[in-house]
Amino acid sequence: MTHTAKRPADSYSPLYFLASLGAGGLEVTFFMYLMFWVPHPDRPVPTFEDIAAAFATGGLPMQAAIVVAALGIAALTILNVKSLIWNFTALAAFRKTERYTALRASNAETTLLAAPLASAMTINAMFIVGLVFVPGLWGVIEYLFPLALVAFLALGIWALRTIGDFLGRVLSQGGVFDVTAHNSFAQLLPAFALAMIAVGLSAPAAMSESTLTVGIALVLSSFFGIAAMLYTVIAAITAFSSMLQHGTARESGPTxxxxxxxxxxxxxxxxxxxxxxxxxxxxxxxDGETMVFLARLLTVQILFVLLGLTVLLRQGYFTDFVFGTQTSPGSYALVCPGVALSVMLHFFVNKGLVAAGVIAEFGPAYWGLTAIALALQVAMIALVLRLNRQHFGKTSQAAAVPAE
Structure with a gap:
């Protein structure tokens, strides 16, 4: 490939929204410190007051964890929002190009779903910022839940319209969907967007004391959650069939x-x-049912991580696109699995094993398993910094390769 831009990111792809998504996800990994290590007996999530009390009465390890969490959340929020704004600005310019017209007529049209996906992540991230840094927020939280529901529902409508444009085009006309280019899980991006919107809509169900608010949150989150599941199953089955015939598309391997x-x-x-x-x-x-439920989810995740790593290593993806000179915006999709696995391990350990009485809280087994989650977090931070230097650095030897 020849150098066609000052930096790879100048050859824009909507997949660069995943850079914002990754930063937002990493913010959540730091919130896990507060969620499971800071006592908050009267609320489902820790607030500024809980964190301040824990810092004032806790020992040095607790204080250190709180400081690290606060700094991590603040830094990654800035990176998340900065990246989101850059992406919307770049997308506005991209819409005026012939490349955008070509994208809307190809399989890659679904990459546009990265925009509502990242936007939903940012709303979730800003809610965390409010809990951690804004005193007295819990006193007005019931007034914020309806606003959050409206915001996530608006993102859901945006996502459904974008999906409708794509499916309406490919299902109403023959021969416009390139099945040979469907040899990855890139087409699961719409399902990911719907799932992120669903989890945002479910937040008031877990935290509100209003039956009406909880009921609305349950119904809306169920709608988008089920939609995400259905889309995942259909897209994954058809994609796997194409991969068996044509192999996995190299640039889309992380999917x-x-x-x-x-x-x-x-x-x-x-x-x-x-x-x-x-x-x-x-x-x-x-609690036992919750533990088994989380164990089943974790099992599926580990199996797909093993599958993905097997293919990526065979194809030399890391050598070329992570540690080498080639670049692909799809590389940011590598951040999401590591972040998600880290978060899931925190939930499995605390809401599963500890809650069910299988292991003791803060015991050797607890910290042994938690160390895996922390190691994944550190690795993903390093990966984000590496990818940002590759794609947004001033000097680059290769232009970005868009993933289909």
Whole structure:
């Protein structure tokens, strides 16, 4: 490939929204410190007041964890929002080009779903910022839930319209969808977007004390969650068939692990819904059932990570696109599985094993398993910094290769 731009990111692809998504996801990994290590007995999530009390009364390890979490959340929020703004600006310019017209007529039209996906992640991230840094937020939280529902529903309508444009085109006309280029899980991006919107809509179900708000959140999140599941199954089956015939598209190899973040997001949605059903409608599952549920999700994730890594290593993807001189905006899809697996491990350890009494909280087994989640977090931070230098650096030897 020849050098056609000052930096790879100047050859724009909507997949660059995944850079914003990755930063937002990493913010959540730092929130896990506060979620599971800071006591918050009166609320489902820790707030500024809980964090301040834990810092004032806790020992040095607790204080260090809080400082690291706060700094991580602040830094990654800035990176998340900065990247999102850059992407919308670049997308506006991209829409005026012939490349955009060509994209809308190809399989890659679904990459446009990266925009509502990243936007939903940013709303979730800003909610975390409010909990951590804004005193007294919980006192007005019930007024914010309807606004959050409206915001996520608007993103859901945007996503459904974009999906409708794509499916309407390819299903109403013959021969416009290139099946030979369907040899990856790139077409699962719409499902990921729907799942992220679903988990956002489920948040009020877990935190609101209003039966009406909980009920609306349960219904809306169920709609988008089920839509994400159906799209995932259909797109994955048809894509796997194409991969068996044509092999996996090299630039889209990282999408083989997109199942991992989808499972984490839908898993959190299910936990939030269960909490809402318990608090508002007196329906409750057992801790053992939650543990097994999370173990099943984690099993699926590990299997797809193994599958993805097997293919990527065979194809030399990391050698060329991560540590080499070639670039592809699809490389940012590598961040999502690591982040999602880290978050899922925190939930499995705390909401699964500890809650069910299998291991002791803060014991050797606890920290042994948590260390895996922390190692994944550190690795994904390093990966984001590496990819940002590759794609947004001033000097580059190769232009970005868009993933179909």
């Amino acid at each position: 083989l692990m997109v199942i991992v973040p989808i499972m984490t997001v839908l898993g959190i949605m299910a936990l939030r819904q269960d909490h809402g059903l318990h608090t508002a409608f007196d329906a409750q599952g057992t």
